[in-house]
Amino acid sequence: ECVCGVFLKNGTEWRADRLLLNREVMVTSAVRRFLPLLDDVAQDFCRSLRHRVETEGVGETGQRSMTLDPSPDLFRFALEASCHVLYGERIGLFSSSPSEEAERFIWAVERMLATTPPLLYLPPRLLLALRAPLWTQHATAWDHIFSHGFCSVSVCVCVFAAELMEAGQLSSELIKANITELMAGGVDTTAVPLQFALFEMARNPGVQERVRAQVLSSWQQASGSPQKALQGAPLLKGTIKETLRLYPVGITVQRYPVRDIVLQNYHVPAGTLVQVCLYPLGRSPEVFERPERFEPSRWSLDAASGGGFRSLAFGFGSRQCVGRRIAENEMQLLLMHVNFYFFFQLVAKTIFLKSKISKITKTK
Numbered sequence: 603e604c605v606c607g608v609f610l611k612n613g614t615e616w617r618a619d620r621l622l623l624n625r626e627v628m629v630t631s632a633v634r635r636f637l638p639l640l641d642d643v644a645q646d647f648c649r650s651l652r653h654r655v656e657t658e659g660v661g662e663t664g665q666r667s668m669t670l671d672p673s674p675d676l677f678r679f680a681l682e683a684s685c686h687v688l689y690g691e692r693i694g695l696f697s698s699s700p701s702e703e704a705e706r707f708i709w710a711v712e713r714m715l716a717t718t719p720p721l722l723y724l725p726p727r728l729l730l731a732l733r734a735p736l737w738t739q740h741a742t743a744w745d746h747i748f749s750h751g752f753c754s755v756s757v758c759v760c761v762f763a764a765e766l767m768e769a770g771q772l773s774s775e776l777i778k779a780n781i782t783e784l785m786a787g788g789v790d791t792t793a794v795p796l797q798f799a800l801f802e803m804a805r806n807p808g809v810q811e812r813v814r815a816q817v818l819s820s821w822q823q824a825s826g827s828p829q830k831a832l833q834g835a836p837l838l839k840g841t842i843k844e845t846l847r848l849y850p851v852g853i854t855v856q857r858y859p860v861r862d863i864v865l866q867n868y869h870v871p872a873g874t875l876v877q878v879c880l881y882p883l884g885r886s887p888e889v890f891e892r893p894e895r896f897e898p899s900r901w902s903l904d905a906a907s908g909g910g911f912r913s914l915a916f917g918f919g920s921r922q923c924v925g926r927r928i929a930e931n932e933m934q935l936l937l938m939h940v941n942f943y944f945f946f947q948l949v950a951k952t953i954f955l956k957s958k959i960s961k962i963t964k965t966k
């Protein structure tokens with residue numbers, strides 16, 4: 603029996619104590635509302651990068667190029683985009699002088715993210731007993747984040763808070779906590795795949811040209827609407843799916859079956875933790891033809907054939923990633939605008955995340 607079938611049947615229940623968002627509402631009205639916000643940030647990111655290339659790059663005007671590590675820029679892009687959608691405010695990361703409040707907030711988010719990975723491997727009680735500096739720094743960072751003006755739900759332009767308040771299910775403190783969690787969860791999850799997407803486009807110039815051609819033609823017909831532009835450029839969505847196939851953010855998707863099941867002749871008792879391993883799934887020749895190739899168009903063919911459960915990067919069913927629509931649109935919009943301006947080339951050794959990419963060859 604198919605793993606996904608079993609899990610789907612069991613995944614239809616909501617748990618009342620969780621942050622619940624109606625996925626249909628997300629897809630329709632909320633996406634329409636947050637798309638322009640994400641688009642603003644993506645355009646600003648490109649303007650600021652173009653300014654840097656023009657002022658710090660080498661070569662003739664209009665053909666300047668520069669080599670850079672995009673990691674810190676993408677991190678800031680993701681943070682600015684998350685804040686704009688969740689709090690309805692810009693924190694000014696692309697301005698030359700962000701406010702003092704914004705600076706403190708950025709510092710706290712960066713500190714919180716930097717201290718999270720080591721804490722995952724150490725027992726919290728031990729850290730507390732030892733009053734470990736790592737723990738103190740992490741807790742202080744969270745305190746800063748929560749005390750921040752941006753986290754006030756009274757500044758409620760936030761689309762999510764509005765949905766939750768309308769539903770009347772959660773107290774304002776809980777809404778605040780959940781929104782803050784969403785903000786924190788939405789930064790490195792999108793910044794890292796974006797970096798991998800640029801990396802893959804840099805080493806696959808043919809793919810990059812095809813994506814750019816589709817983006818340019820779609821933009822021309824979209825009359826300035828980012829939503830229409832994205833709809834007309836399915837290769838952008840394919841690029842994101844392809845990136846997450848090769849470099850999944852969450853390495854596994856987990857479920858506890860509520861009744862005994864048999865999987866490939868193994869008896870799995872109810873309540874056993876079962877993990878679907880996304881990395882080997884994405885690279886298996888049994889599932890993907892020529893899995894080593896970065897080919898965004900494979901997902902267009904996949905849609906025609908029904909798709910199945912081959913793309914599980916955001917999980918599935920009622921417990922799939924709440925931030926999926928934000929993440930997908932945010933990443934697609936960035937790639938769309940970046941494609942107008944830049945041609946990426948791999949100019950340094952491909953050392954994991956430290957590859958230096960970017961060479962500008964076009965201007966709008």
Ligand code: HEM
Nearest residue numbers: 784787788791851852915916917918921922923924925929
């Ligand atoms: C490329 C970006 C992202 C990926 C690949 C990703 C992946 C995932 C995965 C695999 C899950 C578990 C789903 C399941 O078990 O079926 C998940 C859950 C979740 N994600 Fe994401 N995520 C991303 C971005 C985001 C963003 C931007 C946010 C917030 C705005 C977010 C918030 C959440 C939350 C709150 C859950 C828990 C949902 C629940 O348990 O009901 N994620 N994500």
